Amino acid sequence: MKIETFALERWMTRYETHVAYDIAESGIAPLSTRDLLDLLPEDDRHGALDALLDIRLGYSEAPGSEALRSALAATYCATGPDEILVTTGAIEANYLLFNTLLDPGDHVVAVAPAYQQLLSVPAAIGCEVSRWEVRPEDGFRLDLDALERLVTPRTRLIVINSPHNPTGATLDADGLRRVYDLAESVGARVLSDEAYRWLEHDDGTEPVPPMRDLGPLGISVGTFSKPFGLPGLRIGWIAAPADLVAACWGARDYVSLSPGKLNDALALIALRHREPIRARNRRIIAENKAAASAWFAANADLVAWRAPSAGLLTMLAYSPDMPSLPLAN
Structure with a gap:
């Protein structure tokens, strides 16, 4: 397979560990191992730490431990552990599925803009990829009528991402x-790439069901990176x-081959x-959203935003007359 350069990841790698302030990160503030153990009742922490220290670092169960798969399955309706595969991040999950x-020659409809993998991997396989565009002139709305116009009897896969990266747009249960x-x-x-599942805002909005719950044609991909603040796992x-x-x-x-045993635990x-x-x-989202709103209001001559309805991201419009890459650099 010949595939185009993953432009965003290359750009992030160049800067993300060498800056004082990172406002380009796509996940919640990371937790530490100590933070995780502090979630346990105080009487259980010592035993939990001993259990982690006693894990033998051999190969793990290839599909992920039964305990983790069972716990993940329980977050869906009528799903068992044999319907869960633990992967090396959502990025491996998507890659395996594609x-x-x-x-x-297969026809794929994929939301765009999007995390580049969702478009570039099907294209590299040799698929015909139709872009379901989320447009600023439509208020970054996931336009279902536009999606319907793209789907044909040849379509083999529809790829969605809700809450949407990078606009923060969402589909409700009916959508x-x-x-x-x-x-x-x-x-x-x-x-459905559900990397931002469990990142609803504290505004009373009801969480939407995962795609897996809608029927046998629905596939959900999840991650511990964004909603748990654990990308290092x-x-x-x-x-x-x-x-x-x-x-x-099998792929x-x-x-x-398998997830890391310590990471699984x-x-x-x-x-x-x-x-x-x-x-x-x-709490973090509410504080940061308020700070962002105030900053954008104070700098309305330079930049405009549409507050996301869920997730951690929004897409900006800016007034300086220059391409986005030089501006970001």
């Missing part, structure tokens, strides 16, 4: 159902029908204590 589901029904009408699947997962999970596992044998602690983590995230 290479398992798609063949050259997600319409996407699923569109896919079902042509025999396609829906891959490099743990993600696929939630999908068991036969597709098994096929992705994964040629890539990373730490991820399980985080998942079991996700409610205090979510409460922390909502």
Whole structure:
């Protein structure tokens, strides 16, 4: 496979560990291992630390530990551990799914702009990729009528991302159902990159269901990076029908083989204590959203924004007459 350079990742790698202030990061402020253990009842912390220190660092269970897969499965409706594959981040999950589901010449509809992988990997496989554009002139709205115009009887996969990176746009439950029904009408699947699941804002908005819960054609991809503040664990997962999970596992044998045992154990602690983590995230989001709103209001001659309805990101419009890359540099 010949694939184009992952431009954003190369740019981030150049700067992200060498700056005093990072306002380009796409995840919540990271937790430390101590922060994770502090989530446990005080009487349990010493035992939990001993258990972590006693983990033998051999190979782990290839699909992820049964404990972690069972705990992840429980966050979906009617999903079992054999319908979960633990991966090296959501990025491996998406890569495995694309290479398992798609063949050259297949038609894919993918939201755009988006995390580059969601567009570049299907294109590198040899697929025809139609871009479902999220446009500023539409208020960064996920336009379902526009999606319907792109879907054809040849469509094999619809790729969505909600809350959307980079605009913060979201689909409600009815919108997600319409996407699923569109896919079902042509025999396609829906891959939903749910990297920003559990990052709803503290405004009373009800969380939307994951795509996996809508039916057998729905695939959800999750991660511990964004909603848990644990990108260093490099743990993600696929939630999908068991036969597709098994096929992705077979492909994964040629890539990373299995997740790290220590990472798997730490991820399980985080998942079991996700409610205090979510409460922390909502506080951070509320504070940062207020600070951003005040700054944009004070600098309205230079930059404009549309506050995201969920997630951590928004897309800016700026007035200086220069391309975005020189401005970012």
